[in-house]
Amino acid sequence: MAMILGIESTAHTLSFGLVNEDGNALPSSSDLYTPEEGGIHPREAADHHSMIAGHLLQDLMDNNSLDSTDISAIAFSQGPGLGPCLRVGASIARGLSHSWDVPLVGVNHCVAHIEIGRNQTNCNDPVLLYVSGGNTQIIARKSGRYRVLGETLDIGIGNMLDKFARNHGMAFPGGPKIEALASDWLASDSTHTMDEISLPYAVQGMDLSFSGIMTAANQKVADGQPLEAVCWSLQEHAFAACIEVAERAMAHAGKNELLLGGGVACNARINEMAMIMCEERGATAYCPPKPFCVDNGTMIAELGRRMLSVSEATNLSDSAVSPGLRTDQTIVSWD
Ligand code: ATP
Numbered sequence: 001m002a003m004i005l006g007i008e009s010t011a012h013t014l015s016f017g018l019v020n021e022d023g024n025a026l027p028s029s030s031d032l033y034t035p036e037e038g039g040i041h042p043r044e045a046a047d048h049h050s051m052i053a054g055h056l057l058q059d060l061m062d063n064n065s066l067d068s069t070d071i072s073a074i075a076f077s078q079g080p081g082l083g084p085c086l087r088v089g090a091s092i093a094r095g096l097s098h099s100w101d102v103p104l105v106g107v108n109h110c111v112a113h114i115e116i117g118r119n120q121t122n123c124n125d126p127v128l129l130y131v132s133g134g135n136t137q138i139i140a141r142k143s144g145r146y147r148v149l150g151e152t153l154d155i156g157i158g159n160m161l162d163k164f165a166r167n168h169g170m171a172f173p174g175g176p177k178i179e180a181l182a183s184d185w186l187a188s189d190s191t192h193t194m195d196e197i198s199l200p201y202a203v204q205g206m207d208l209s210f211s212g213i214m215t216a217a218n219q220k221v222a223d224g225q226p227l228e229a230v231c232w233s234l235q236e237h238a239f240a241a242c243i244e245v246a247e248r249a250m251a252h253a254g255k256n257e258l259l260l261g262g263g264v265a266c267n268a269r270i271n272e273m274a275m276i277m278c279e280e281r282g283a284t285a286y287c288p289p290k291p292f293c294v295d296n297g298t299m300i301a302e303l304g305r306r307m308l309s310v311s312e313a314t315n316l317s318d319s320a321v322s323p324g325l326r327t328d329q330t331i332v333s334w335d
């Protein structure tokens, strides 16, 4: 059966993935750029993506016994993201589309997180809590767009976790390491309350803010609180803030499904909080399997498939990358 190939290259991850024309999703072939020290350097990440691309694509095709004649369209992340990284993915997409003579479709990365979540969980009309490195948004579909009902006013929740982790000697990605330390702390004594290691609360109306909470958490460690305890409190405060805004968004928008997406959705504690909140209001929480929470090429293929079902392919002249693309700029006319 013909397959849509998706290419993801917005930031750290280069990934190729496939869906067939019925929307059956196959695992992606991915590789993560990890800086030797400090945060992401866009040019270095882009070099990593260029170097690894040929091997990754070959692996994907070999693992699925496919050749170029099995591919019916090429989808790529057009934005938002880091310009140099996006341009690598877009160039590969244009080249493949031209040499394999198949349509090209540029997609919105944030919307792709939503559509792979709907694909994987079969939820229909959710509020999406999109918690990744660079983005933290609460989103719902209304009048042909995915509207941003709330978002971070400064850094993404994942970047906050990564930076805090880096400050305390843990390499990227920091989120899973913080999760492990927080569990250790709970396992050591589960009677702790947030008051012991209280941090600022990140909610500002329907928006969120994470830089203050990170500074305060660093200070707690400097003051001698155990790192595990601060990791636990950091998760409790940051996740509770996201869940609170998501709950209000569900109430305002009249939706009874919550979908988690983005890399931070891999965290068991934010999933637990989402489930408890939804149970209390008679709603349902959904989360796709981890490989589809983090950035992956399959989600790009899935959104490309849905877009091609209702509209034309992207012309070469419209295929420039769009680093500042917003979730609500994309017109949503598919089911
Ligand atoms: P986007 O471009 O959408 O902002 P991204 O480049 O940040 O995405 P993702 O793969 O969606 O990439 O998310 C990566 C983030 O997810 C990192 O900040 C990482 O620390 C975080 N993360 C991954 N696993 C966990 C976990 N178990 N708990 C908390 N955070 C996690």
Ligand code: FE2
Residues within 6 Å of the ligand: 109, 113, 132, 262, 263, 294, 295
């Ligand atoms: Fe992402």
